[in-house]
Amino acid sequence: MDNDDGPSVAETKRDLDKALAALGEPGAGARGNLECRVNDLQVRLLGTRARDLGDVEARLMTIREIVAGLGEGGYLLNLVDAAIADVGALRSDDESAET
Secondary structure (H helix, E strand, O other): OOOOOOOOHHHHHHHHHHHHHHHHOOOOOOHHHHHHHHHHHHHHHHHOOOOOHHHHHHHHHHHHHHHHOOOOOOHHHHHHHHHHHHHHHHHHHHHHHHO
16 A cells, blocks of 8 residues: 555644544544444555654654553664664754755
8 A cells, every 4th residue: 555645744743633532532423333433544644654754753743653552661662763863863864954
């Protein structure tokens, strides 16, 4: 599912965050629809190829949220945080090189 014409990983991640937040809202009457939307966005997030470092960072942030939700932080969470920091540094380097 290499969706070059569709939304980017970062855009899909933002949509997923909104849908997950809506699930937690009181009175989410269309809960079944929201759950289907969340599932669809999760599948798209897995199947969408990263186009740039922002997309890689968005995917790493998703991984971080899952790992942080597993309990007390440890080596895996530190490793994900280090990867996020690396991507941020690479993005900064790329932006500096462009100017």
